[in-house]
Amino acid sequence: MRDSPRLFMDPQAYPPLQPDMVVRLEPDRAHYLGNVLRLSAGARVVVFNARDGEWSAGIETLRRDRGEIRLTRMERAPHATAGPVLFFAPLKRDATEMVIRMGTELGVGCFHPVFTERTNTHRLNETRLGAIAREASEQCERLDVPDIRPPCPLTDVIAHYPSNMRLFVALERLEPAPDPDGLPAARPGDGLLIGPEGGFSPREQEFLRRQPFACVLSLGPLVLRADTAAAAGLALMGAGLRRQAVSGL
Template identity: 60%
Template sequence: MRDCPRLFISPAHTDPMEAEGQIDLAPGQAHYLGTVMRQQAGAEVEVFNARDGAWRGEIAHLRRDRCSIRLVEQSRPPAPTAGLRLLFAPLKRDATETVIRMGTELGVTRFCPVVTERTNTHRLNAARLESIACEAAEQCERLDVPGIDPLLPLPEVLSQWPADVALFAALERTGRQATPPAPRVGDGVLIGPEGGFSPREHDMLRRLAFVRPLSLGPLVLRADTAAAAALALVGAGLDAVCGTGL
């Protein structure tokens, strides 16, 4: 099954999956299978979502933008991704898309874009980012697709942050490394914009008890690189606690 195409099936648009059931794909997915992947009737595919897990299926009918999949058997039961939330300041288009792609592969459960004092991008193409997250989930073999929140000011997000949930903030040149307590599923990672957080934001973050300053080393990283580095660093601690990868 690892060599066959994987397709995310939104549980909002289909009944629960069961053996010998049939799923009609969206036109874009049908086009992908027939034109891009050059699949034909009888070929194996894997369909998945967080509600139903992963299912092995066969293409029952495929023509242009129409395709139906016959479900054969469940290959993986439902299992939520044991990951982190990522708060990040939107970057230039390609860099933001990279953050979404890498974050999905590294197990982010929810993306929370925030506006900081030095944020240069104040608009996001939500549909485009959701599509990228879906494609990344299909490629990395996770069962769920992370959600993407609306863009909000950082102070507003922090004011609503639960006091018992840790937020690991990548504060450049902080000289401090967050260690205790160990990260937990549902904790957050915060990455700033190009140019980093402003002095006022640094002060605000250090005053919050749930914020844990996180050092990413002596070098100054691009914001998209910093997101991947922070997720890998905190995720390694989460892996040790949970016994599962991001």
């Protein structure tokens, strides 16, 4: 199982998975197995999604961009990742893709790009970002693929933010240093807001501090790249969530 390639099966494109069910692969999936991984009939694969869980399967046929697999049995029961929502200002292409990849591996439940005063790019290839999230989910063995919502202005995010959830706002050059045990107040579904390269403007910082659901988050006294800040903030939130799960809080 651990050495078998993992393939995400979009629950909107396939009926519920069942033992001995034969599934026709989408062309890009068949191409990946046959032409990239050089697999053939008889090879073992793993398929998954949050609705059906994780299933072992065998390749029945595989030719160019066509193929079929036969499901064997469920290996893991379905469940969705109870992770935070990551609000981030779009960055240059490689950095944005890194945020999606690292965020998926660190358990983000949903990505929400936001436009700020200092956002330096307003173009996003949502199809490519979705593919990166899918590939990262396949690699890190989670059962779901995080959603990527359409971008919107920061003011719209704040105007519609649920008042019963916290929004952790990462600001630069703050003391004290972050707690190595993570954020004990973090809960599943809370948000993490990361600004653009150059940080939030003074007006935005003042605006964010006034929000009753906003919690200012220190990532230490050093100035981090925006993609590094996203990974650091998510690691702190993840540590806090794991600590609560262990302690039963």
